[in-house]
Amino acid sequence: MTNQIANPPTTFATSDRRQDVVKTASPDDVALLPTVVAAVQSAGSEMKIRFSRDSRRTSRQDINASIGNNDDVSLGLLQAPLLAARPSAKWVEDELAGGALPPGEWWVTDPVEGAINNVHGMTDWGVTATLVRENLPVLAVVHLPLTGETYTAVRGDGAYLDGTRLYHSAKSDLKAALVGTGQAAPGEDHDTHRRIGQSVTAMLEAALVVRVSVPATLQLIQVAAGRMDAFWQFSQVRSGLLAGALLVEEAGGILSDVCGRPWNLASSDFLAAAPGVHAAAVRALLPIR
Incomplete structure (x- = not known):
């Protein structure tokens, strides 16, 4: 655009x-x-x-x-x-x-x-x-x-x-959480690929199970339905995030960037999580730069 x-x-x-x-x-x-x-x-x-x-x-x-x-x-x-x-x-x-x-x-x-x-x-x-x-x-x-x-x-x-x-997950322990991520689009740059890989490693250590798949929307609807506990993504494609973002927010979940700041369309990354695990997810992802 x-x-x-x-x-x-x-x-x-x-x-x-x-x-x-x-x-x-x-x-x-x-x-x-x-x-x-x-x-x-x-x-x-x-x-x-x-x-x-x-x-x-x-x-x-x-x-x-x-x-x-x-x-x-x-x-x-x-x-x-x-x-x-x-x-x-x-x-x-x-x-x-x-x-x-x-x-x-x-x-x-x-x-x-x-x-x-x-x-x-x-x-x-x-x-x-x-x-x-x-x-x-x-x-x-x-x-x-x-x-x-x-x-x-x-x-x-x-x-x-x-x-x-729909309502968000009631979990309060990231160690019990099912979380997910994926790439925004084919052909992302090397630095984005590196951050994705490091974030998966971080979450494998911090959460219970990590899903890596596409598209983002199909993971975000699971967060909104309380079946998954968090989803994050580096880089962003509007069409892959906006519908799921509204569903998560209206289900009572939290939207931010991976540093915990309120998310908007100018943010370079994205995190949607159940309130009980959001802070822990931010702590797990914050060191990745």
């Missing part, structure tokens, strides 16, 4: 800043949610038809072409209804972009979140859409076509899985 602001004024609240969290949902956002759910599920249904467990891509060119074709089909079902539902909102064209957005409302989508898994016949992928207002996610939908599950959140109204309220 161009014309991005370097230091957005809005930050995400952590648990000790709950006064900053919107406690009452916008009626307009609540009313918009069914339209977004319908658009995301429609795209997901088409992707399910196109999906094959027998996919075996043989080259980088083949992988990229398959991902591009799927993205085009899914976007064709997402973009028109979302823009019609919110005519004042702009559309983020580059799903791999990061950093702060210009002022106003933006749709941030991933037409096939976990596309690399999808084109290799694996099942951990989905479709996401997030409405961002002044750099703050206010509405998010994550749909998993192969299971039929739909995760939703409206800022100030909680996080839900198919209508059932």
